[in-house]
Amino acid sequence: MKKEEYLERLTEQIRCRKAREPVRREICQHIEEQTASYMEEGMSGEEAEAAAVRDMGDPEKTGIALDKIHRPQMAWRLIVLIGILGLAGIAVSSEILFAQEAIGAGGTFVIRQGVYFVLSFLAMIGICYCDYSRIAARAKGIYLCMALLLGVLLPRYGLELNGSIRWINLGGIAVNLLAFAFWLAPLYGAVLYTYKGQGYQALAKGILWMVPGLWGAYTAPSMSTAVVLFLTFAVLLSAAVFKKWFQVSRKRTLGILWGTILTAPAAVCFYVLKFGAGYQAERLRAVFDPASMGGPARMIRELLKSSRFIGGGVLNGEIGYIDYSEYALTYLIAYYGILAGILLTALIAWLFWRFMKISLKQKNQLGMMMGIGCSAALLLQFGLFLCNNLGFGMMGVSCPFFSYGCGEMMSSFMMFGLLLSIYRYEKVLA
DSSP: OOHHHHHHHHHTTOOOHHHHHHHHHHHHHHHHHHHHHHHHTTOOHHHHHHHHHHHTOOHHHHHHHHHHHSSOOOOHHHHHHHHHHHHHHHHHHHHHHHHTTOSOSSSHHHHHHHHHHHHHHHHHHHHHTSOHHHHHHTHHHHHHHHHHIIIIIHHHHSEEETTEEEEEEETTEEEEGGGGGGGHHHHHHHHHHTTTTOOHHHHHHHHHHHHHHHHHHHHTTOHHHHHHHHHHHHHHHHHHHHTTOSSSOHHHHHHHHHHHHHHHHHHHHHHHHHHSOHHHHHHHHHHHOGGGOOHHHHHHHHHHHTOOSSSOOTTTTTOOOOOTTTSHHHHHHHHHOHHHHHHHHHHHHHHHHHHHHHHHTOSSHHHHHHHHHHHHHHHHHHHHHHHHHTTSOOOOOOOTTTOOSHHHHHHHHHHHHHHHHHHHTTTTOO
């Protein structure tokens, strides 16, 4: 049997079309290597190829065996957990906001959030079934467009709500466009992939590519988003250096990179205190001087002090109003107890860490980098959220499952979809 005929019959057994070409290349390489080995033993070209093909076994049986390996896989347990956490977030937030009388009559909030949840969940499944490498192929253009949208168009044409300009009007629905800024993280990882194999110029390009995204997030404006993106970009660039993508000295490069990163916060703090917006400077002072914290910070500490291990605290039903989207965990602990806060926090942290482990295990380098970008952004965002809700910081940040609104929910669920897509095609894409 000829090599081409064998490969054709073998790949016909593989149902996933995306897996056929990678498998074909791999088997073809094995046949060619064995053919060369037989020719060194004195066989003619035709005899050597025929012997090498026979060594591969029956094409149908081999193809069926490979089909069991190279097929898309679904992380159903993670999908179910995401669904449960999403519904739990709606239930908890609606009950607390009803208790605060922060919602109009009827179940308007529950219905609205339910619609957002369904749409976001469907978007997640849709992206899960998409080939993430197609997104990566257009990463540079999408990255620059998002940075331009955040840094130029949003401040000029966005809607102002609660003193911030971060929303756009889509059919009467105010969508928080800034929530989609975290998509810059996996896109940045895909951009770094395009410079694989280059030297120090690739490292310089990687640093320069940070600028548009950070500028867009800060100009939007959102200091917390810019901080999360900066740290995520640094993690991605470090991962690329550690994986030897660039022809540079790993120890020296990582030492200089993280030495700069650890000293950069001092420069940022100086700039914000001297030239930043007033509210940004106040929040920054609050991080270093708890005594200077305003009303929300004091209220958070009062809520935590009055909380019980199980059940509502002393202030249950008598607390003032602070933004639930940023301090949902504080409210959860105050109304349902410390144990409820620990359990829900542990589930969310485990989910994000599980996605990080899945990303680190990827043999596909592009999938690994985009997955690390998503997972790092989610973990850092969640870390800031925890600091805020435990009274250790005042950088406003939302968190998946806790925050309400179309933009926040849609952005995070779409990011989950990208992570699920990376897992789905783990054994398909080379």
